[in-house]
Amino acid sequence: MTPPTPDWQKLRADFPILDQQVHGHPLVYFDNAATSQKPRAVIDALVRYYERDNANVHRGIHELSNRATAGYEAARVRTAKYLNARDPHEIVFTRGTTEGINLVAQAWGSQFIKAGDVILATEMEHHSDIVPWQLLAARTGAKLRFLPIRDDDHTLDLARLDEFLTRDVKLFAMAHISNALGVVNPVAELCARARQLGAVTLVDGAQSAGHLPVDVQAIGCDFFAFSGHKMCGPTGSGALYGRREVLEATPPYMGGGEMISTVDYDHSTWNTIPHKFEAGTPDISAPIGLHAAMDYLDAIGRENIWRHDQELAEHCHDRLASLNGVRLFGPAKGRAGLVSFLLNDVHAHDVVTIADRYGVALRGGHHCTQPLMKKLGVPSTARASFYFYNTKAEVDRFIEVVKEIQKFFGV
Amino acid sequence: MNDDLNDLYQEVILEHAKSPRNFKVLPDANRVAHGTNPLCGDNYTVYLVMDGDVVRDASFQGSGCAISKASASLLTSTIKGKTRADVEALFGKVHDMVTTGHADDSMGKLAAFAGVHKFPARVKCAILSWHAAKAAVAGGGTVSTEGEENA
Numbered sequence: 384m385t386p387p388t389p390d391w392q393k394l395r396a397d398f399p400i401l402d403q404q405v406h407g408h409p410l411v412y413f414d415n416a417a418t419s420q421k422p423r424a425v426i427d428a429l430v431r432y433y434e435r436d437n438a439n440v441h442r443g444i445h446e447l448s449n450r451a452t453a454g455y456e457a458a459r460v461r462t463a464k465y466l467n468a469r470d471p472h473e474i475v476f477t478r479g480t481t482e483g484i485n486l487v488a489q490a491w492g493s494q495f496i497k498a499g500d501v502i503l504a505t506e507m508e509h510h511s512d513i514v515p516w517q518l519l520a521a522r523t524g525a526k527l528r529f530l531p532i533r534d535d536d537h538t539l540d541l542a543r544l545d546e547f548l549t550r551d552v553k554l555f556a557m558a559h560i561s562n563a564l565g566v567v568n569p570v571a572e573l574c575a576r577a578r579q580l581g582a583v584t585l586v587d588g589a590q591s592a593g594h595l596p597v598d599v600q601a602i603g604c605d606f607f608a609f610s611g612h613k614m615c616g617p618t619g620s621g622a623l624y625g626r627r628e629v630l631e632a633t634p635p636y637m638g639g640g641e642m643i644s645t646v647d648y649d650h651s652t653w654n655t656i657p658h659k660f661e662a663g664t665p666d667i668s669a670p671i672g673l674h675a676a677m678d679y680l681d682a683i684g685r686e687n688i689w690r691h692d693q694e695l696a697e698h699c700h701d702r703l704a705s706l707n708g709v710r711l712f713g714p715a716k717g718r719a720g721l722v723s724f725l726l727n728d729v730h731a732h733d734v735v736t737i738a739d740r741y742g743v744a745l746r747g748g749h750h751c752t753q754p755l756m757k758k759l760g761v762p763s764t765a766r767a768s769f770y771f772y773n774t775k776a777e778v779d780r781f782i783e784v785v786k787e788i789q790k791f792f793g794v
Numbered sequence: 795m796n797d798d799l800n801d802l803y804q805e806v807i808l809e810h811a812k813s814p815r816n817f818k819v820l821p822d823a824n825r826v827a828h829g830t831n832p833l834c835g836d837n838y839t840v841y842l843v844m845d846g847d848v849v850r851d852a853s854f855q856g857s858g859c860a861i862s863k864a865s866a867s868l869l870t871s872t873i874k875g876k877t878r879a880d881v882e883a884l885f886g887k888v889h890d891m892v893t894t895g896h897a898d899d900s901m902g903k904l905a906a907f908a909g910v911h912k913f914p915a916r917v918k919c920a921i922l923s924w925h926a927a928k929a930a931v932a933g934g935g936t937v938s939t940e941g942e943e944n945a
Contacts, residue, residue, distance in 0.1 A: 749834070
């Protein structure tokens with residue numbers, strides 16, 4: 384059941400950080416694709432944990448350790464429910480998307496990728512979904528290929544899928560939502576096609592997990608990696624979903640405490656999933672904060688958040704498109720809650736510096752997608768990225784600032 | 795427009811960014827250094843013709859923001875006729891200026907970059923081509939602003 388449409392303006396009061404002036408102007412926080420702000424409920428959950436329950440998890444006998452373990456494992460159950468995984472054992476806590484992808488590249492990849500195999504990614508991937516595969520390819524002698532994007536609207540060129548998704552593809556890694564373009568990829572369709580060929584699939588959910596309903600069973604992916612800090616959770620929180628059969632076949636990632644079953648001087652045996660992948664004392668507070676974030680987001684309703692995101696992005700896109708000299712990236716319709724743009728020949732860093740002095744927090748640069756920027760023929764773009772606490776009035780304010788920037792550079 | 799922004803984007807900077815001087819390849823360059831700012835993708839190559847220890851000619855190519863481009867333009871205009879030791883000393887002064895805001899009387903047009911110190915994230919833009927020039931007078935190579943404070 385989707386909750387009713389909330390009073391978005393009222394939700395802003397849940398975020399203490401939003402109520403401030405930056406350089407003498409009300410803060411307009413449009414850098415949500417980099418990290419989101421945190422509601423009071425998440426901050427309180429972290430404080431409560433450290434003030435009342437802090438102890439090391441697992442194997443503890445005393446009360447505090449029991450509470451810490453219960454909180455940590457409850458977060459795993461909550462995460463499984465959030466992603467509609469079949470089983471909480473399919474949830475490995477990580478520091479974020481990057482660690483999730485590296486875990487797959489190092490642990491699963493070292494066992495299952497051989498010389499001559501093909502790893503397929505897409506041209507719009509973030510560096511964190513390119514570099515781990517480059518390292519894996521270099522280690523194993525596998526080949527790394529990239530499904531192209533279209534020149535017109537920068538969506539994936541699905542007409543060329545058969546050419547790239549071939550029988551020698553052993554892994555297909557794809558962004559759910561592009562952080563640089565706002566393109567939403569048809570991940571369920573891509574995973575279904577990959578599965579027919581026996582390829583394992585990984586979805587980079589960094590930009591999607593906090594913004595729309597995610598159902599890993601409906602997507603049909605083998606791995607889904609996401610970061611908690613982009614969805615109201617603390618930095619250092621995140622998880623990797625791995626389909627049970629695939630996770631069980633995957634060798635350990637890091638060695639150490641917790642991930643073992645028995646240890647002798649000459650050999651060890653491994654704990655069961657997911658503990659096999661969680662060596663050492665984890666950041667216990669992170670999943671506990673993430674748990675609070677998931678409760679908070681689901682009380683609002685991810686369908687509602689997604690609709691609000693898309694409305695803001697479309698409004699922003701259309702208003703920018705109505706100005707002279709604005710170059711926009713990605714599709715006009717159906718984009719996720721972010722808009723990448725360039726103003727005439729003004730460099731993105733100059734745009735962002737001036738916007739900042741008007742209290743508007745943007746991001747400018749290559750967005751950790753250097754190969755994509757080369758493909759687009761630009762060194763960088765400026766990006767406004769939204770979340771549910773942003774408003775149409777903020778987008779309109781941003782447009783006024785864009786006009787000021789154009790005036791400043793005489794363009 | 796707010797005062798800090800006017801300090802950062804001074805007329806001379808905007809003008810050099812729009813019409814950069816020495817913005818070309820020097821075919822007879824005997825020292826070439828490449829400067830990148832890996833975090834933002836700014837990317838410049840500095841070309842020098844050196845006669846012994848003296849910079850006879852200087853140029854640059856590449857892309858980046860208004861600050862980095864204007865800085866490279868003024869740099870290549872400034873260092874012609876200077877010795878390696880002069881360039882290294884000037885690097886120190888420019889670095890000091892963009893991080894503290896203090897410019898002494900000898901800085902001339904380069905003093906336009908004093909306003910950069912109020913924008914810590916932009917220090918690396920202003921100093922990038924200077925890193926490249928310092929490497930070029932020392933023999934050339936590739937430098938990056940990765941280790942720069944506030945980078």
